Amino acid sequence: MEKNNTILVATGASLDVAGLELALAQHQYRVESVTNGAHALQVAAAGGVALVLLDVTQAGSAELELTGQLAHAEPGRRIPVVLMSSRPSQEEQQRAGRAGADGYFSLPLATTSVVDNVLLAVQGRRIGGYELEVNYHMMAAASPDAVVLLDMDSGRPVDLNHRAEQLLGRSALELLAMPLADICDPAELAAMMERVHAGELAVHRISFRHSSGRVVECEVRGVRINRPDRRLFHIRLVDVTGTQRAQALRIGQEQLLEMMARGAPLQETLLALVQLVESQSEGVLCSVILLDEDGMHMHCACCPSLPPAYSALLEGMAIGPGVGSCGTAMHRREAVLVSDIQRDPLWAPYLELIKDFDLRACWSMPIMQDEHTVLGSFAMYYRTVRRPDAEEQRLIGVASHLASIAIERARREAELLRHRTHLEDLVDARTAELSRAMQQAELSNEELQAALENLSMTQEELVRRDKLAALGALVAGVAHELNTPIGNSLVTASTLADHTAVLARQLEAGIRRSELETYVGQAREAGDILQRNLQRAASLVASFKQIAVDTTDAQRRSFDLEPLLFELLTPLWASLPQPRPRLVMDIAPGLAMDSYPGPLSQALGHLVDNCMTHAFGTQPGAEPTVTISAHAEGSEVLLAVADNGAGIAPDHIRRIFDPFFTTRLGAGQSGLGLYITHNIVTGVLAGHIDVASTPGFGSTFTLHLPMTAPR
Template sequence: MIVKSPSNTARDGQHRVLEMIARGAALQDILDSLMRLIEAQSEDVLCSLMLLDDDGRTVHPGAGPSLPPAFLAALDGLTIGPCAGSCGTAIHRGETVIVTDILSDPLWADYHALAVPHGLRACWSTPIYGDGQRILGSFAMYYRAPKAPGEDDLCLPGIATHLAAIAIERARRESELALHRDHLQALVEARTAALSQAQEELVRRDRLAALGALVAGVAHELNTPIGNSLIAATCLADKTRALAGSVEGGLRRSQLARFFAQADEAGQILARNLQRAARLVASFKQVAVDPGNSERRAFMLCELLAELLPPLRVLARQRGVVIETDIAPGLAMDSYPGPLAEALTHLVDNCLVHAFADTADGAIVIRAAPAIDASVRISVSDNGAGIAPPLAPRVYDPFVTTRPGAGGSGLGLHVVHNIVSGVLGGRIELDSALGKGSTFRLTLPAIAGA
């Protein structure tokens, strides 16, 4: 509510000050405007506003646009008390203090030397109360001659202190909110940094765990062919030494024939197991797909599939499986055709080895169509055995296979996942039902990221 003022001009001025407060104007500008408003209501008055410091004992100038700057500077840091001029005493007492003659009033005994050189002889000061009757500062009216307040003068401090309290409280609340925002921002940044560090640590642990699992899998997979090769080589060496000993005592034809047969068998075992080890090593190399070693270029997806499918169809026919396609025309991509072809080959091989292991016929359907956000959706579906639900979440893990010992390394889908997510910048999803087949869906950007 606006305090009653002696004129319409004062009321208009109050509204202007309130508008400044509502707009969030700077406190200094609001207080300066308020001082000028009061000065315009009385002749020869010079107004000031002192703000109580956080220590509750000292004050500093908040506004005084018409007072000499040197005088205001001298009041900065003034300690309130029972005889601390008009302003310091008003704040100390919590009531209005009227000093009609600065030169003779005992309240100014220690301070009149600050005011009189600037021609200031009278000072009336009123404390400014905020919420909860907390004193925020004081409002003062100075005159250049000794003067006692008249009836019209007594309403002006009420106007000034009322509007000043609103402005000061609002500014302090905004300052407190800003401090809270800064504190919350600092907390958020600290928590974010902690979460990021924790996430990096989890990723590092996951990578180390994955590396450990991969190394263990490599050792396990290579152990069998290497062990078989070692046994065959050791056996062949023993047979060779025995044959050498028989030569000195006379070698029969039957012994030589038996040695040749055993040597041939050992050689076949060595060849099979070393070839198996070589295939495993080749599979392991594919796990770490490096896009830097892949050629990026623009290509038509239908042309890539036209080159890729003929040899796959030959393998499929040998197993009684038909490969069908449904490719939308005009699908252009700027990506890595080599890794994409490798991923599709692994998916088709996965169907042939696992989906149709126990059936003489079946179908694989490869579809491709444009998707939203300038991406391409490619799917490889089969109507084979499907994947058991407990196994589905682990199909991309290394060495996970439904047919251990059947010739696969269990790395095919792991390689596919690495290619799709790492090189091609897309994602892969699985939809499978046991006994009803599986569908792998690849969502790839038509233009690969840099």
């Protein structure tokens, strides 16, 4: 045994000192552990220390000055010092080098790896017996990735870091003792090395076998290290198994959603879901349990990997607070994670029933439609005792959510089918009911048709009678109006004839001048009477002719409404006899129209004449006033003639635009003015006319005229 055979460990962190003692004893080294720097200096100064493992938290200030003190604690000899850090960083590693450290690695580290670091620093070799530079080992220990240094001649690793041990599930002793090709595809490894030798810088994909048997997909980068005495190959490994599984999960989710969208059967969708989840985790056996509509009993919907006898046990079982993982999860409406079935009280009543199925762990997540409605449960079984990690908990959450979508869609489709069937029954019943109602309606229709025909005949008879009555009134009025001037003309003409006969006799006997002058005066007076009465008769006939409005001679032009109305109404009002009503003009300026000013003036004249004839009597009251207003409304002009006179009786309103209707028939009125106005407004001017009246408070006639009359 060498004189300097003590490995001094100075750390306040948890380190497997007992395991380290046992491992180093095989190499004739003893371990002494201290917890502070002062004690470490005392032990180092006493002599016999081969190497110091110093925790950076015990190494003094930021300059790690205890490193140098320990290295020179024994006079005449330098003691190697290797720093250990639970929070390694590039900056700290550089400070360790400046402080004189012989090595630097990160904690936690497996005992075998610690032994490797000790032997490397003390003897300059690994357990495998290869001499390497200390700098490479320090670099590998601080690397965030798994790193392996491969001897190309033997095919075995000569150095590796702790992350490589974790990635491959094997200790450094195991890995250093076997060719790397034993745990991967030799052809893939050889192809990568060949490409690197050819100068290709690329990422290669190689599958490694974990000690548990699972496949670890890695992205590998390799660099050849040129040394005169050995062919070495630096390999960096990055585990992409999780990335691949995440991508497979995403693709599987998309495929499941597509199956749901195209209406795939529920059993087919759930089977695809279970197979997807089972591909994401090693050794998992999945099941989907549905809760019956009674909300109490379970039904095994999809359990392809579980023993059929176990699935049969679940069929029809009632859920509850202590019914295994699935029954409890559905009862509680929350996830139930049982890591050891043999020791969990939820499974105690069923251990005898499931003893032959070798199920050791079961994680169950309820499948929820909403926060109150449970559809079933999604379970993940394992044949080993284990708890889920964060990724597995996320996976079971995703699975239960997808199952919820599939089950809810299937139930909605079943409900729609029931509704569709019920709707068809309702349609059939309603169709039969409608057929009966149609038959009754046809009978009623025939009766209504007969009644309508009788009503039409009655209406036609009433219209005919109304027309005859109106015609009779018209004839009476026309006869009365024409009778006066014609009668006066006849009397005057017969009187003139008598005077002419007397004059003829006087001429035979000799006529005096005075008699002739008398006759001439009588003849002149008779001529005047005849002219006035015939002129009156001609005027009546002309008004009758205006019933049919002839627009062939109407002149269309663009004009401003305001000056047109002032030109029309100013002389018209001045010609009225006193006392005449007050005229109020409220005409918006700039009302440009493209229409027929002549017919418009004629219609307005009839309205004013109607107002003067019917609105104002001799009864006392407010000052008689006629208001003419006009303003634009959209593409129309609203022209109104209003008075504050007697108004129109309600039973007369509906007839005022009828031809020959007048309340003053026989008093010089023919009842054609408003009818002619109506024809002009609705025909020539392409508008319409409204009337509003309150007896005793006046009337308002409103013309709705387009600014541009149709051509």
